[in-house]
Each structure stands twice: as structure tokens, then as C-alpha cells.
Amino acid sequence: MRVEFRLPSLGADMESATLTQWLKKPGDPIRRGEPIATVETTKGLIDIEAYEDGVLTELVSLPGTRVPVGAVLAHLEVDSARSVSAAAVAVPTAAAAPELTREPRPTPAAAPIAHTVRLRLSPAARRRAQQLGLTPQALRQRAAQGGVLRLQDIEQLDGEPPAPGADARAAMRQTIGAAMARSKREIPHYYLGHTLDFGPAQNWLAAHNAALPVGERLIEALLIIKAVALAAARSEGFNGYFRDGRFEPSAAVHVGAAIALRGGGLLAPALPDAHAKDLPTLMREFSALVMRARAGHLRSGEFTSATITVTALGADGVDVLFPIINPPQVAIIGAGAIRAAPWALEGQLLIRPTLTLALAADHRVTDGRAGARFLRTIGSLLADPQAL
Amino acid sequence: MQSNEIRTQVLSLLTRIAPDVDAGSIDPKRPLRDQFDFDSMDALHFAAALSEAFGLDIPERDYAQLASLEGAAQFVLAHLPAGGGAP
Structure with missing residues (x-):
């Protein structure tokens, strides 16, 4: 045929x-x-x-x-x-x-x-x-x-294919602007924040990485991505697309990973089936994805398939990132910088590495209560990193 | 290996893992993070490239020493078996 x-x-x-x-x-x-x-x-x-x-x-x-x-x-x-x-x-x-x-x-x-x-x-x-x-x-x-x-x-x-224009960055800025304007215009966002003790995840990561050659080590952002993927698979209303006036949930979780480009610009290609892959596999794919995104060479499926997005500011970021949903998705998680902060635990004041996650979700699909449960689920997964 | 050779090789490894960085504009003493939005994934790729190219074991706690180009070259010099500075 x-x-x-x-x-x-x-x-x-x-x-x-x-x-x-x-x-x-x-x-x-x-x-x-x-x-x-x-x-x-x-x-x-x-x-x-x-x-x-x-x-x-x-x-x-x-x-x-x-x-x-x-x-x-x-x-x-x-x-x-x-x-x-x-x-x-x-x-x-x-x-x-x-x-x-x-x-x-x-x-x-x-x-x-x-x-x-x-x-x-x-x-x-x-x-x-x-x-x-x-x-x-x-x-x-x-x-x-x-x-x-x-x-x-x-x-x-x-003729030779036209080289990327000098105004490629301006074009990308326009693309981002158009997508975000559409998001703000069409999607009734609501926002929730949740600060958690990242100590368990950090300790687990340090112990895990200590036994491995550099090239096989994991990074903090990957644990956050995996926790979001698992929580999205276990929750209703955060994973999928809002199209033609209704929410289409997705069984598989394809996590869009926001990748900053040097000199400005942002891409959020997908890590397919992130909920179902073990950490080493996901790390290899994430690593290759970042390299290809920065080299300006992604695949078509990676642009269209993300069902939810994670954006992390990294170590030199600030405490909270209030994200904007990437349409037609219905939720996005922003991760602030992980930093040492005072933390109350069982009546004691401790210094712990803390992480603040912010959820932006679509009010046409869910309410704050469901959003809070979703954030707490991510938090409990990060508190028990062996389960990731 | 001469220290100049090491510096050249470290620079070429950096531009391999971050091809979108302009090699000519790098200030060797300034942290890469401040110059190029160098993130934790870049840091990992850089450490992995150095580890592979020079046959070094680089524990995570030493990543901070690789923050600048000069820092990375010094780290390699100190830890190469022939460098004399290996612990």
C-alpha cells in the first residue's frame, strides 16, 4: 500500500x-x-x-x-x-x-x-x-x-541548504513567545509549591555514584524526572493532552525535559516512557538528548510526544521556578535549586538540602486538591529513592 | 606530558562535550558555569571525558576542582601517574 x-x-x-x-x-x-x-x-x-x-x-x-x-x-x-x-x-x-x-x-x-x-x-x-x-x-x-x-x-x-540564519535565536524567541502566549491565553493555570528534604535522594545518589565510573553516574535532575514520571503514572489528570475541548489521558509517561540553550532559548524534547525505564537507561537517554538538543539536532517524535514537562534550574538557580504549561499538555513541574536550609524534623532544627517543587496545572482538568496529592506523591518518591 | 599539552587537550575535550561553546572566548580562570550556562549535565560530561582521556578516577567530591579550564588542567596534572602529584 x-x-x-x-x-x-x-x-x-x-x-x-x-x-x-x-x-x-x-x-x-x-x-x-x-x-x-x-x-x-x-x-x-x-x-x-x-x-x-x-x-x-x-x-x-x-x-x-x-x-x-x-x-x-x-x-x-x-x-x-x-x-x-x-x-x-x-x-x-x-x-x-x-x-x-x-x-x-x-x-x-x-x-x-x-x-x-x-x-x-x-x-x-x-x-x-x-x-x-x-x-x-x-x-x-x-x-x-x-x-x-x-x-x-x-x-x-x-543549492546548498540554507545555513541556520543569524536570526535563528530571534526566531526561537518568537516560537517560545507564541507557545507561551497561547498557553497563558487558553489554559487556566493554577500553581502549588512544595518544599521537601532532598537529603535522602542526595545520600542515595552519592552512594550509588561512588561505585561507578564517571560516565555511568546519575545526576539529581534525573531523580526528579523519574519521580515525576512515576507520580504522573499513578495520578489522574496530569499526564496527557487537552485537545478539542477535552482531556486525553496517556497511559505512558513521556517526560519533556526542559533544556536551556547557551546564549538563550529553551527546548523541551521528550524522554519516552520515562515511568517504565530504570535509572541507568533513562540517564543514557537524557544525556544523549541534552547533547543533541544543544547541537540543534533532535528527532521529530521528541518534539510532539511529551505528555508532561519537568524544568529544573540547576545548582545556580533560585528557590522557586513558577513554570508555564507547554500546550497541549496539562501540567508542568518546576524544580528550584537544591540548597542547604533550616529544616524542622521531629522537634529538632536541622540543616538539610531542600528542594522546592512548583506545579502548574490545568484547571479544566484538575483542582488544587488533586495537584497537592500529585506533588506529595513526587515528594514521597524522592524520600525513598531506592524505589525510583 | 607537558602542562601545555594537557591544557590543549583539556580544551579540546571541553569543546567536544560542549560544541556550542566558542573555544576562543573561554577565560581559563573563570568558572565555566559563569561563562556558558554550564550545568550539572555538562559537568558530568566534562568529568567523564577527562576521566576517559587521561585514565583518571574522578570521585564526585572532586568535581568542584574541574570548575574552570585551568582548574581542570591542574587537576589532571596533579593526578596523572607521571605528574608526580598523585596521592
Whole structure:
């Protein structure tokens, strides 16, 4: 069965992206979750993944071209029997993010381009296109924008993919601004804070890390992420999406980890199935995710799949971070800096490492009481770190 | 190994784990945290890279000594078997 491989939406406010590179060529077998193409967005370079097994049969878009969300990038031939069974599995994974599988944005104008536009090339353009090995489909898409294709159009099509612009940071700032404005406009946030004794977690971590080579050690932020993931899996109303006027809970917890970029900007790609992975596995994935986010090279599924987000300021932060929900999610946890502070315990005044967690949650889904239970659940998990 | 060689290698390890840092702009004496939003994940990657490249065991309590480029180079010098300063 022939299926269309479309440019997915990688964020509420994304309208288009520039195709920078094909990672596969026609005839290549494709596995679900495998990156097929790289596109450039305001969030940096992103690998777009296949959401079904199959064979890549035809490339429609050319590197260097700007394509709208929902436009066909390529065609795949998939085994229809397997396709049906894959569709029956409703559990979202990082590779098959809900926005990719369930809601390819309809762009009726984009799909037929590859088949209906009659190709008109000047002779020089035709020769050059052949030399460059450009596909007729790609030429048709370009031709659909109007008129006869001339030599300069072909040279342009073959041009180097545009380098990340000098204003990439400004574009990212705009993206963040648009997403947060939407969040503040649409989501009735409520906020709760909870300060806890981080001593047990810190002691456990020190003992755990002491026996390990540097490369296998864990960091504090990972314990917070795992505790949030487990608490989200055990609570109702904090893990999932609010779409089309209702809350869609998710059984799996894909934790978006907010990653600050040097010089400004922020990304929150997903750690898939964080509730179900052991700490060493999660640490390896978290570590690789941070590296790829900072190198500006994430995968499409990582942008669309997070069901809840954790943002931690780290050691040089301040006491409390009041976070803003990342739509269409319904909750986010902000972690302040861990710092020594006076702490009352069983009638005694002690100095303990303390951590303040702040929850922002969606009042359309839950109330403060449920939020308080959720925060307390995270707190008790961090008090008993062996259980993480 | 000469101390200059070590400094060069430490710098190249730093730019490998944090490719988005401008190597030319690094003040070797200032804490990396103050210069580049260096966070705990960066600190871990840096320690892991040093540990692997120089064959050093770096306990967590020593991470603070790796806070600046110069601090890290001094730490390596002091702990290399041939450096003479190993405990």
C-alpha cells in the first residue's frame, strides 16, 4: 500500500520547515522510528522519523525547499496487513507521536501536486536536472509554484541548504513567545509549591555514584524526572493532552525535559516512557538528548510526544521556578535549586538540602486538591529513592 | 606530558562535550558555569571525558576542582601517574 510521508507539525505554531537533507534514498527499506529526512525549523535541525515500516519509493520534496506542515515529502510502500495491526496499537511512543499518526494536518492542495502538475522545463533546465539527478516529482512540486522551470530554478533547487540564519535565536524567541502566549491565553493555570528534604535522594545518589565510573553516574535532575514520571503514572489528570475541548489521558509517561540553550532559548524534547525505564537507561537517554538538543539536532517524535514537562534550574538557580504549561499538555513541574536550609524534623532544627517543587496545572482538568496529592506523591518518591 | 599539552587537550575535550561553546572566548580562570550556562549535565560530561582521556578516577567530591579550564588542567596534572602529584 502506498502511503504519503508528510511533514508533521512539530509544535502548535509551526507552519513550515526547510527540508535540508534526505537521510534515505528511493528503494531503501525504512523501519518505524527511523529518521528519513532532516528539516530546519525555528527549533533547530530536526530528524523526521517514519511512523511505519516500509520501503521509500519516491522523494517529492527537494533539499533547500521550504514546505508547509502537512505537505507530502515522499512516498512509502508499506505492507498493508502490518499497517492495520500497527494502527490498532493505540499506545503512543516517541516514534509515533500522536500528532504524526492521528492528526496529519489536511492540506488538500499539497498532496496532488506530485501527480497533476504538468512539467514544463526549458531544454537547459532539463539537461541540468538530469545531471543533478533531480526527481520529476520534485520538479513538479517546484513547477506547481508557477510557470516553466528555467536553468536558474534548477540551480536554486540544487543549492546548498540554507545555513541556520543569524536570526535563528530571534526566531526561537518568537516560537517560545507564541507557545507561551497561547498557553497563558487558553489554559487556566493554577500553581502549588512544595518544599521537601532532598537529603535522602542526595545520600542515595552519592552512594550509588561512588561505585561507578564517571560516565555511568546519575545526576539529581534525573531523580526528579523519574519521580515525576512515576507520580504522573499513578495520578489522574496530569499526564496527557487537552485537545478539542477535552482531556486525553496517556497511559505512558513521556517526560519533556526542559533544556536551556547557551546564549538563550529553551527546548523541551521528550524522554519516552520515562515511568517504565530504570535509572541507568533513562540517564543514557537524557544525556544523549541534552547533547543533541544543544547541537540543534533532535528527532521529530521528541518534539510532539511529551505528555508532561519537568524544568529544573540547576545548582545556580533560585528557590522557586513558577513554570508555564507547554500546550497541549496539562501540567508542568518546576524544580528550584537544591540548597542547604533550616529544616524542622521531629522537634529538632536541622540543616538539610531542600528542594522546592512548583506545579502548574490545568484547571479544566484538575483542582488544587488533586495537584497537592500529585506533588506529595513526587515528594514521597524522592524520600525513598531506592524505589525510583 | 607537558602542562601545555594537557591544557590543549583539556580544551579540546571541553569543546567536544560542549560544541556550542566558542573555544576562543573561554577565560581559563573563570568558572565555566559563569561563562556558558554550564550545568550539572555538562559537568558530568566534562568529568567523564577527562576521566576517559587521561585514565583518571574522578570521585564526585572532586568535581568542584574541574570548575574552570585551568582548574581542570591542574587537576589532571596533579593526578596523572607521571605528574608526580598523585596521592
